[in-house]
Amino acid sequence: MYSVRLWSVRHARRLKNLYALFSRFAPLAAPVARTLGVERTASILRPLEQQAKGFLFDCRMCGQCVLSATGMACPMNCAKEMRNGPCGGVRPDGHCEVKPGMRCVWIEATDGTKQISADHKAHPTPLLPAVDQRKRGSSTWIQVIHGGKDPAFQPPIREKTTPEAEESPLETACRSGRFVVTVEIAPPDSADPSVLLARAERFRGLVDAMNITDGAGGNCHMSSVAASAILAHAGFNPVYQVACRDRNRIAIQGDILGAAALGVKNILCLTGDDVSQGDHPQAKPVFDLDAVSLLHVARGMVDRGEFVSGRKLESPPRLFIGASCNPFVPPFTDRIANLEKKIVAGARFIQTQFCFDLPLLQAFMAEVRARDLHRQARIIIGVGTLSSAKALRWMGTHVPGVHIPEAVLQRIGNAADQKAEAMQVCLETIGAIRGVEGVAGIHLMGHKNDETLVELIRRAG
Structure with missing residues (x-):
C-alpha cells in the first residue's frame, strides 16, 4: 500500500484532474441521494470510498478529505496527524521523526503539489482546520454530491491592535x-x-x-x-x-x-x-x-x-x-x-x-x-x-x-x-x-x- 501511496503522489496532477471532474458531475446525483436519504446513500458510498481511497492513499477516513490541497498525500498518515506540516523534526534523509522507515508525509505533499502546479509557491495550500472528531469514519463523497467544498479555515478578518x-x-x-x-x-x-x-x-x-x-x-x-x-x-x-x-x-x-x-x-x-x-x-x-x-x-x-x-x-x-x-x-x-x-x-x-x-x-x-x-x-x-x-x-x-x-x-x-x-x-x-x-x-x-x-x-x- 505504501508504494501505491507514493505512486499517487507522483501522479498527483492526473488524480487532481480526475477529482475535479468528479466534483463537477457528482452534484448531478443529489436528487437520487435525497430520494434514498442521506444516511442510506452515505452507507452505500462509505465502503466504496474506503476501498478506493484506502488503496490509492492509505486513507484513514477522517471525514474531512483534503487530498486536493495536499498533493494527493493524505496528512492523516503523518504520525502527528498534522494538517499543516511539515514539523521541525524531519530527519536529514527526509524521513519521519516518529517512524524512521517512512518518508515524511509532508515532503510527499510538497512533491505532489509541485506535480499539480509548477508555480506551486505562488499558490500556497489553504489553512487546513484540525480534524472534527465527530466526522471520523464518515464519507466525504456524499459531501461532494451535495456541493460541499474542501475544508479550509479563514484567518481573522482584522487583527486587534494592542494598546x-x-x-x-x-x-x-x-x-x-x-x-x-x-x-x-x-x-x-x-x-x-x-x-x-x-x-x-x-x-x-x-x-x-x-x-x-x-x-x-x-x-x-x-x-x-x-x-x-x-x-x-x-x-x-x-x-x-x-x-x-x-x-x-x-x-x-x-x-x-x-x-x-x-x-x-x-x-x-x-x-x-x-x-x-x-x-x-x-x-x-x-x-x-x-x-x-x-x-x-x-x-x-x-x-x-x-x-x-x-x-x-x-x-x-x-x-x-x-x-x-x-x-x-x-x-x-x-x-x-x-x-x-x-x-x-x-x-x-x-x-x-x-x-x-x-x-x-x-x-x-x-x-x-x-x-x-x-x-x-x-x-x-x-x-x-x-x-x-x-x-x-x-x-x-x-x-x-x-x-x-x-x-x-x-x-x-x-x-x-x-x-x-x-x-x-x-x-x-x-x-x-x-x-x-x-x-x-x-x-x-x-x-x-x-x-x-x-x-x-x-x-x-
Missing part, C-alpha cells in the same frame, strides 16, 4: 526594529520556584524575553504555564511555549486564558516533539491540533474574543503570538510555504531551530524576503553551543531537527580547547546572522548551559 501601554516588552522590542535577543529556559524538575528564578536572574537586563519550554523532547518538567506565571510575577518577560502534543483544544484554550490572567503576554505555538524519545515513551500523544491550527485558535481568542467553538469570551486575552520554523532540515527552502501559513494564521514573531549552517539560512532568508514575510513577522534565529564536539554530535544525532555540518564538528573537535572553539564558532555565527537582511534577532538555546549563554550575550555585544 502600546499594554504591549509586552518583546512586542515593543520587535516593533522598534532593533536587534532582539531572547533565551530559552527549561522549567525545573522541582516544586520549588527558587531554582527557576535563580536561572532567570542570570539573564535579567540581558534579553528581551525568556522562552519557557513545554515538555521539550517529550520530557516532563514543571508546567510551562506555571513557570511562565512565576517569571511574570517576578518581573521577567516570559514566552509561554504551548505544545500540541499533550493537550486537546479544550485544555490548551483554558491554559492560554490562565496564562494571560496570570500576567503572561507572549506565547509560542508549537506542534511538539515525539514522545518516544523522551522520558515517558509509554505516554499517549494527543496532537488534537498542530501549530498552524493552534495559531488560528489563539488569534481567534485574541482578535475575535471567542473560543474555537464560537462561544464568546467575557474578557479576551492580550497576547503577542509567535511560532517556530526550521529551515535546516528537509524540505529546506520549500519550508517557506509552512512559514507563510503560520504568518497568515497569526504568528507575529518566528523563532528558528539552532543555526549552524549559514548557507542554508541565507538561502531560506532569500525566499523570506522574496515573499516579504520578514515585514509581516519578526524572524529570530536560534543559536547556541555546547562544550565539546562530542556533545554537539550527540545533539545533532538525538535532538529532532538539529542539523550541524560535519565541517563545524571537525573544527571544534580538532581544537586544543574545544569549549573555547565552540564559543568562537557561535560568536562568528551570531556576527554573520546580524548581517543577513530580514533577520530581527537571535534566540539563544543550550540545556543547562546558562553561564555560557550569558557570556555569549556579553561577548557578542
